[in-house]
Amino acid sequence: xxxxxxxxxxxxxxxxNNGSYRGSTLELSKLxxxxxxxxxxxxxxxxxxxxIKRVRERNGQIIYFLEPAYELIYEEFNSLNFILNRQDxxxxxxxxxxxLGEGKYYIxxxxxxxxxxxxxxxxxFLGTLNIRISKKELYKxxxxxxxxxxYIPPFEKDGRVxxxxxxxxxxLKGEKIGTIxxxxxxxxxxxxxxxxxxxxxxxxxxxxxxxEVTVRFD
Amino acid sequence: xxxxxxxxxxxxxxxxNNGSYRGSTLELSKLxxxxxxxxxxxxxxxxxxxxIKRVRERNGQIIYFLEPAYELIYEEFNSLNFILNRQDxxxxxxxxxxxLGEGKYYIxxxxxxxxxxxxxxxxxFLGTLNIRISKKELYKxxxxxxxxxxYIPPFEKDGRVxxxxxxxxxxLKGEKIGTIxxxxxxxxxxxxxxxxxxxxxxxxxxxxxxxEVTVRFD
DNA sequence: ATTACTATATTCCGAGTAA
DNA sequence: TTTACTCGGAATATAGTAA
Numbered sequence: 001x002x003x004x005x006x007x008x009x010x011x012x013x014x015x016x017n018n019g020s021y022r023g024s025t026l027e028l029s030k031l032x033x034x035x036x037x038x039x040x041x042x043x044x045x046x047x048x049x050x051x052i053k054r055v056r057e058r059n060g061q062i063i064y065f066l067e068p069a070y071e072l073i074y075e076e077f078n079s080l081n082f083i084l085n086r087q088d089x090x091x092x093x094x095x096x097x098x099x100l101g102e103g104k105y106y107i108x109x110x111x112x113x114x115x116x117x118x119x120x121x122x123x124x125f126l127g128t129l130n131i132r133i134s135k136k137e138l139y140k141x142x143x144x145x146x147x148x149x150x151y152i153p154p155f156e157k158d159g160r161v162x163x164x165x166x167x168x169x170x171x172l173k174g175e176k177i178g179t180i181x182x183x184x185x186x187x188x189x190x191x192x193x194x195x196x197x198x199x200x201x202x203x204x205x206x207x208x209x210x211x212e213v214t215v216r217f218d
Numbered sequence: 219x220x221x222x223x224x225x226x227x228x229x230x231x232x233x234x235n236n237g238s239y240r241g242s243t244l245e246l247s248k249l250x251x252x253x254x255x256x257x258x259x260x261x262x263x264x265x266x267x268x269x270i271k272r273v274r275e276r277n278g279q280i281i282y283f284l285e286p287a288y289e290l291i292y293e294e295f296n297s298l299n300f301i302l303n304r305q306d307x308x309x310x311x312x313x314x315x316x317x318l319g320e321g322k323y324y325i326x327x328x329x330x331x332x333x334x335x336x337x338x339x340x341x342x343f344l345g346t347l348n349i350r351i352s353k354k355e356l357y358k359x360x361x362x363x364x365x366x367x368x369y370i371p372p373f374e375k376d377g378r379v380x381x382x383x384x385x386x387x388x389x390l391k392g393e394k395i396g397t398i399x400x401x402x403x404x405x406x407x408x409x410x411x412x413x414x415x416x417x418x419x420x421x422x423x424x425x426x427x428x429x430e431v432t433v434r435f436d
Numbered sequence: 437a438t439t440a441c442t443a444t445a446t447t448c449c450g451a452g453t454a455a
Numbered sequence: 456t457t458t459a460c461t462c463g464g465a466a467t468a469t470a471g472t473a474a
Contacts, residue, residue, distance in 0.1 A: 003221040003222045003224065003225035004221050004222065004448085006221065006225075007221035007224075010297065010298070010301065011364060013301045014297065014300065014301060014361055014364050014365065015364045015365055017306060017435065017436075018304070018306070019304065024456090024457070024458090025457080025458065025459090026457085026458095031364060034449080034450090035449065035450045035451080036450085036458085036459095037449075037450055037451080037452095037458095037459075037460090038448085038449055038450070040458060040459055040460095041448090041449085041459080043458090044458095044459075056457085056458085057457090058456080058457080059456065059457070060456095060457070060458095061457090061458085070301075070302070073298050073301050073302060074302060076294075076298055077295065077298040077299060077302060079228065079232060080228070080291050080294055080295040080298065081295060082232065083228070083231045083232060083288075083291050084288070084291060084292060084295060086236070086237065088235065088236075143232055146229060146232050146233045146249060147232065147233055217235065218235075222467080242437090242438065242439090243438080243439065243440090244438080244439095252468080252469090253468065253469045253470080254439085254440095254469090255439095255440075255441090255468070255469060255470075255471095256467085256468055256469070258439060258440055259440080259467090259468085261439095262439095262440080274438085274439085275438090276437075276438080277437060277438070278437090278438070278439095279438090279439085
């Protein structure tokens with residue numbers, strides 16, 4: 001979300017009571033030092049994006065905050081908490097699920113395999129373990145993305161383009177592992193795990209099992 | 219601070235390590251999905267406003283975060299915490315100090331006196347107790363300002379203009395009191411307290427004593 | 437290589453005003 | 456009274472480019 005709109009939402013939630021705000025756009029404009037038109041437009045956008053629900057009244061409107069608004073605030077809260085704790089690692093948890101077996105195909109490519117070995121220090125098992133991150137922890141995925149420093153550069157092979165992937169040292173159940181995040185992907189809630197061994201076998205994992213991974217940024 | 223610049227600072231602090239970031243404006247622009255020029259300009263502004271200190275290097279620069287940056291993040295963190303806790307009251311503490319006796323003059327004006335009585339439900343002692351809010355809790359002053367609902371409208375008397383003041387029900391040491399914040403003032407760190415009695419006498423207060431006030435928003 | 441200036445493009449805001 | 460549209464101007468971002 002646009003930082004200006006977020007700022008407006010934040011202020012709106014601060015001046016609200018019991019999960020709602022009753023007032024007019026003129027009132028809001030005066031409170032926030034913006035124009036009535038800007039207040040109106042911001043409300044329209046917030047409603048369009050599903051953060052608030054409005055009910056018109058004689059003299060103004062009632063604004064109800066929907067769950068996504070609180071989720072957004074919570075994400076931001078956690079991001080700031082992360083900064084204040086100046087952490088060099090981050091714990092994230094998710095549920096095991098079966099991918100389409102693409103992981104094995106990709107990881108078998110020489111460039112990726114060698115890149116992983118160089119960054120992680122071990123020869124990876126030819127397969128990945130996927131975990132899906134819950135909505136509550138999605139903000140951590142963004143932080144992990146932003147913190148990405150080590151990566152395997154993109155390359156071409158047999159006329160196909162293989163994209164840049166960020167690689168992180170990590171731990172799982174005391175095991176040194178790696179996590180991979182492709183630079184361009186639409187799966188923003190998936191963390192791919194590589195390890196020396198077949199983790200699914202080693203820990204007898206089933207779909208739906210919850211795993212906690214410690215991702216390192218050094 | 220401008221929300222866009224704040225957002226940039228926040229992202230910068232997330233991708234940093236050990237209180238500093240080493241890299242180029244081009245790198246940052248790619249990380250954040252903005253232009254190199256915008257990254258450069260944002261850094262210039264952050265440095266101008268005293269949030270960062272930069273050291274040029276061969277290939278880029280090192281960016282050090284200064285204390286005001288952490289303070290800013292901390293303030294925002296607390297504001298969001300406030301939202302998430304959906305409070306209808308707020309505890310704020312500050313140190314007693316002696317004003318110039320202006321409080322007595324203002325509070326003696328009929329309009330102010332009657333307005334206070336109407337909102338607070340008691341006849342105020344003709345004098346105010348001032349407390350100065352510490353930097354750490356200044357963000358609460360902004361929240362209180364934003365939450366202001368009840369006020370005494372501005373008026374003119376003897377050719378003088380008396381401004382709008384926001385009035386809040388509050389508590390101090392179990393006592394029902396009121397706090398006043400003028401709409402326009404340059405003392406953003408001062409909370410004025412009114413009460414039925416002379417609080418300074420009643421509680422034997424001296425300058426420097428720390429008081430905790432619970433401000434209500436109902 | 438960099439950063440950052442200048443000029444242009446785009447986005448955003450607010451005044452006027454219709455509904 | 457409201458909210459929210461159109462439109463012009465301000466603010467902001469990007470492109471080009473100098474240092």
